[in-house]
Amino acid sequence: MDPSPIRVLVIVSQRSSRWKKAQNRAEDLVPSAIRLLQNNNPGNGFYATVSDAKLLAVQKWRTRTFIVFDICNTAYDAKLGHLPEQNQLPVVVAHFSKKQSAYMANAWISNRVNRDIALLHNANGFGAVPPYVEDWGLGKLPQYRNPRDMSLL
Numbered sequence: 001m002d003p004s005p006i007r008v009l010v011i012v013s014q015r016s017s018r019w020k021k022a023q024n025r026a027e028d029l030v031p032s033a034i035r036l037l038q039n040n041n042p043g044n045g046f047y048a049t050v051s052d053a054k055l056l057a058v059q060k061w062r063t064r065t066f067i068v069f070d071i072c073n074t075a076y077d078a079k080l081g082h083l084p085e086q087n088q089l090p091v092v093v094a095h096f097s098k099k100q101s102a103y104m105a106n107a108w109i110s111n112r113v114n115r116d117i118a119l120l121h122n123a124n125g126f127g128a129v130p131p132y133v134e135d136w137g138l139g140k141l142p143q144y145r146n147p148r149d150m151s152l153l
Contacts, residue, residue: 003047005073007056007089008033009105009113012065013097022065022096026058027131030069033094040102048072055131057120062137068117078129081121082148087114122148 010033012022021028030053038047048071059066070076070089080086091105091113105113120132125146134142 003052003072005075005089006071007073007091007110007113007117008037008053008069008071009091009093009109010067010069011093011095011097012067013095014063015098016096018096019065022067023060026065026067026133027055029067029096030055032096033067033069034071036094036096036100037092037102056117058131058133060133060135060137068113078121081130082118084115084118087118089114 010022010029012018012029016022018029018032031050034048034050034053052071053069054071054073054076055067055069057066057068073089077086089110091110093101093103093105093109095101095103120130120134121128123142123144124132125144125148128146136142
């Protein structure tokens with residue numbers, strides 16, 4: 001039996017020793033997040049390897065970086081990623097600050113993460129594939145040159 005797909009939200013605070021890595025090479029934090037989730041076991045028997053992970057998005061803010069990746073999501077299709085029904089995965093959180101924690105996301109966070117991933121697929125448009133990177137730290141809005149929804153232009 002294949003493991004159930006799950007979406008992981010990684011939150012990295014500027015207080016974390018991993019802050020610079022999150023800002024410059026977010027994909028390098030995937031193994032650390034997987035280890036943290038395995039050690040804290042927020043679900044039942046959480047097990048995954050880096051090869052099971054697909055990096056979807058990195059969003060940089062002045063004091064936080066958010067990284068989202070899927071684990072064991074074999075049904076993932078970037079052409080359909082903008083559809084809400086393609087983004088209904090359970091979400092776990094790996095939080096890196098001065099301390100580290102991992103936990104199951106509540107319904108509000110899960111809905112928000114899944115909705116934001118669909119919006120990023122929509123905003124980046126046809127033919128674009130993850131990972132999508134948005135840098136809000138400079139105080140300007142990201143620009144989308146080829147969105148699926150023309151109101152984003």
